[in-house]
Amino acid sequence: MIAPTMTSTVSGVGVRVAIVAVLVGTAACTDDGVSTPTTPSTASAITAVATLDCAQSIATLTEPDGGEVVLGVVALETARSPMAMQTQDGRTADPRVRLWAKSGLVVRGGARFSLAVPPTMVDRLAFGWGPQDSTTLRLEVAGCGQEGEWLAFAGGYIGSEVGCLPIVVTAGDMTQTVMIGFGAPCPGQEPPLEPTDT
Numbered sequence: 001m002i003a004p005t006m007t008s009t010v011s012g013v014g015v016r017v018a019i020v021a022v023l024v025g026t027a028a029c030t031d032d033g034v035s036t037p038t039t040p041s042t043a044s045a046i047t048a049v050a051t052l053d054c055a056q057s058i059a060t061l062t063e064p065d066g067g068e069v070v071l072g073v074v075a076l077e078t079a080r081s082p083m084a085m086q087t088q089d090g091r092t093a094d095p096r097v098r099l100w101a102k103s104g105l106v107v108r109g110g111a112r113f114s115l116a117v118p119p120t121m122v123d124r125l126a127f128g129w130g131p132q133d134s135t136t137l138r139l140e141v142a143g144c145g146q147e148g149e150w151l152a153f154a155g156g157y158i159g160s161e162v163g164c165l166p167i168v169v170t171a172g173d174m175t176q177t178v179m180i181g182f183g184a185p186c187p188g189q190e191p192p193l194e195p196t197d198t
Helices: none
Strands: 005-010 013-018 027-029 035-037 059-061 068-070 074-076 099-102 105-108 112-116 125-129 138-142 150-153 155-159 163-171 174-182
Touching (some): 068 174, 074 163, 155 174
Antiparallel strands (some): 005 013, 027 035, 059 150, 068 074, 074 105, 099 155, 105 150, 112 163, 125 155, 163 174
């Protein structure tokens, strides 16, 4: 999972702080003490296109630490991550949001790009970062923050079934498709941690 570090200054002293929980989301503990990812309270309104709300950034980083940097503009938890993402029952009637996986997004400051679900996957996958009701099939990033910094956002993916699924990243005239292990491993990945719903 993406676990970047952030440098801040306290009384003139540089302090490096690991930011793990804020990117992968909070976790709920069951009665037996097992930690599981929490579920978004609202995720049924899926829009065709959304713009990332830069004000929803949860941290400013000097560089991403973990995840795959795609086209130099965004760091994502892709098939190159050692382990597939955990999924949890979304507890909704909409089959598109049957499962939920928390996964952070780290955006290069000033970068303009988009993330999209391929047309063949629109009934199977969507995503959102920032407000819990911002789930979309295409996310436009219009230059958050300043050059030289990276901004972290909490959120993740929803879907109808687990699998090794594609996400399309477009920056200018460059396009790259990456695969994500949504509740099931991509080739070369380990299965997700238990407990995980399928």
